Amino acid sequence: MNIPSMPICPMRSIISTLQRAEQRLGKRYFATEAPLGGAYIGSQYWPLLYTIERLNMPSDWSFADLGSGLGNIAFPAATHFKAVVGFELDTALFHEAERCRQELGFANIQFRQDDFLYADLSDFNVIFFFKPFVLRFVELMHHKMQELRPGTRVIANTINYERARIFDPRSFEQIFEIDDQLALRSDAERYATYLKVDS
């Protein structure tokens, strides 16, 4: 009897591909080649997908991850958004993410080995970041966020104290935060979404 092949859940393939990449790297947390104390640790994907769903973000939007690492966020984002860009300066992470992209067959993701601090982010509808570097982090991210065009959504995975200083309340409105009940399951209380309301 022929058993029809079942569609494979894209997240299962993504998770196993990323796990193999992590094994090839041989480490999960490390200082990267990015300046200003670049540091790698991968995010969990479910708070991102939960935020996208709760905010009803249209699938024809474009998305950028500022410091994309192996793609823990870029790949899940690409299951929803039409175009995803991952900026990653570290050579090993950049090549591993690109290898994963080819293995998974995602044509709607572009990994760029570029410094996002110098990139024009005005074309993106949604921006994500998870503390990419440590030195002058709040000051530099504050300036970068001020460049975004009104209407841009930013999903930030950083502690409250830093977010309060990065997002100027005169130009950003917080529109979502993972609630306490969900946060108990992880450190997701740090995921908050902001809307740029002014230039």
Ligand SMILES: C[S@@+](CC[C@H](N)C(=O)[O-])C[C@H]1O[C@@H](n2cnc3c(N)ncnc32)[C@H](O)[C@@H]1O
């Ligand atoms: C904490 S990791 C987050 C990885 C991924 N966004 C995630 O959430 O799974 C931050 C990454 O940002 C990269 N990075 C730091 N500064 C950067 C810069 N100015 N331009 C591009 N990448 C940068 C680091 O090399 C590191 O891999």
